[in-house]
Amino acid sequence: MISAFESFFEIQKKIHKLLFSWIPFSVGDVLYILLGIFLFYFIIKCFKKKSRNESLLKILILINIFYFTYQIFWGMLYFQKPIIAKLPETEITLEKRKNLALKYLEKCKQTRLLVNENQQGVFNALNIKNIQVEILNQQNKLPSFISDKKADKVNSIKPSLFKNVMSFTGILGYYNPFTAEAQYNAELPSSYLLFTLAHESSHQLGFAREQEANFIGYLIGINSSNPELRYSTEYFTLKSLLNSIIYEDENFVNNALKNYSAGMKRDRTYEREFILQHQGWLNDFFGFTNNLFLKSNQQEGSVTYSYFIDLLVRYEK
Ligand SMILES: [Zn+2]
Known part of the structure; x- marks a missing residue:
C-alpha cells in the first residue's frame, strides 16, 4: 500500500517539477497567498447573515480539498519504513x-x-x-x-x-x-x-x-x-x-x-x-x-x- 503511494509521489513530483521548476519564483508561495486571500474573503462574508451559510460551506470545501491533496501528495510518506x-x-x-x-x-x-x-x-x-x-x-x-x-x-x-x-x-x-x-x-x-x-x-x-x-x-x-x-x-x-x-x-x-x-x-x-x-x-x-x-x-x-x-x-x- 505504502509503496503505491511512493510510486504516486514519484509521478506527481515529476509532473510538478516539469510544470513549475523553470519558473524563477516560487509558484507554491503564490498559491499560498491566493489561498489566504480567498479564505480571508469568505471569512469576511461570514459576518454577513445573508451569505453566512454559503461562505462557511465554501471555506470547508476549500480546507478539505487542500487537506486531501496534502495527504495523498505528502502525508502518506510519513508511513514509509523508517x-x-x-x-x-x-x-x-x-x-x-x-x-x-x-x-x-x-x-x-x-x-x-x-x-x-x-x-x-x-x-x-x-x-x-x-x-x-x-x-x-x-x-x-x-x-x-x-x-x-x-x-x-x-x-x-x-x-x-x-x-x-x-x-x-x-x-x-x-x-x-x-x-x-x-x-x-x-x-x-x-x-x-x-x-x-x-x-x-x-x-x-x-x-x-x-x-x-x-x-x-x-x-x-x-x-x-x-x-x-x-x-x-x-x-x-x-x-x-x-x-x-x-x-x-x-x-x-x-x-x-x-x-x-x-x-x-x-x-x-x-x-x-x-x-x-x-x-x-x-x-x-x-x-x-x-x-x-x-x-x-x-x-x-x-x-x-x-x-x-x-x-x-x-x-x-
Ligand atoms: Zn524539513
Whole structure:
C-alpha cells in the first residue's frame, strides 16, 4: 500500500517539477497567498447573515480539498519504513557522541580553511546555484541500502517569497507538496543556508520526517567535493552532537567551543547576531540548534539526543 503511494509521489513530483521548476519564483508561495486571500474573503462574508451559510460551506470545501491533496501528495510518506530500521543496532552512549563531536570539530576546522569569507571574515558561500547542482548530483550517490529513490537533476529549489517572516519565526526552509518546490530563506547566514538546501532537497527526494531529512542532507553534504557544502554540513553535525552532550557534560561542550578555529568562532558570532537581530525567535524549529545554553529545552525522559543523532551514531558504526 505504502509503496503505491511512493510510486504516486514519484509521478506527481515529476509532473510538478516539469510544470513549475523553470519558473524563477516560487509558484507554491503564490498559491499560498491566493489561498489566504480567498479564505480571508469568505471569512469576511461570514459576518454577513445573508451569505453566512454559503461562505462557511465554501471555506470547508476549500480546507478539505487542500487537506486531501496534502495527504495523498505528502502525508502518506510519513508511513514509509523508517531509516533507523535499515541501520545496525547500537547503543548511543555519551562516549560515542563525544568521540564523534571531536571528529567533526577537526573536520570543521580543516574544511573551514577552504571556504570563501566576506570582508568581516565570516563564511559566505560563493555561488548558491552551483551548490544546488552539487546537491542534486549527490542525491544520485546516496548509499542504496538507505535510499532507493530516483533522483532527477531538475532543479526546483527556490528562495521563499516570505523571507522576512521566515527570519522572524525561525523557519529556515520548507517543502511545498502542492508544487514539489523546495523553498529556503535567502537571508540566512551561509553556515545555515547550505545545509538547509540539502535538507529541503531531501524532502523533495521523498523523505518526509524532519530528522530523516537532516540525515539524508548529512549524507549529501558530507561526501561532497564542494568544501562550502561540506563545511555547512559538518558544522550542523557538530552543533547537533554538542547539543546532545550539553545536558550531560557542559564542560566538554565549553571546551569544544573554545577549540573552534578563529573562522568558526566568527561564524558562530555571526549566527548569534542574526538570531538576536530577529528578536531571538529563531528557535529550534527544525532541529537547527543555537540554543546550546538553553537547558530548559530538554527532551522527555533521560534521552537527550535527537533521532538524527541516533541515525548518525548507527551510521558511523
Ligand atoms: Zn524539513
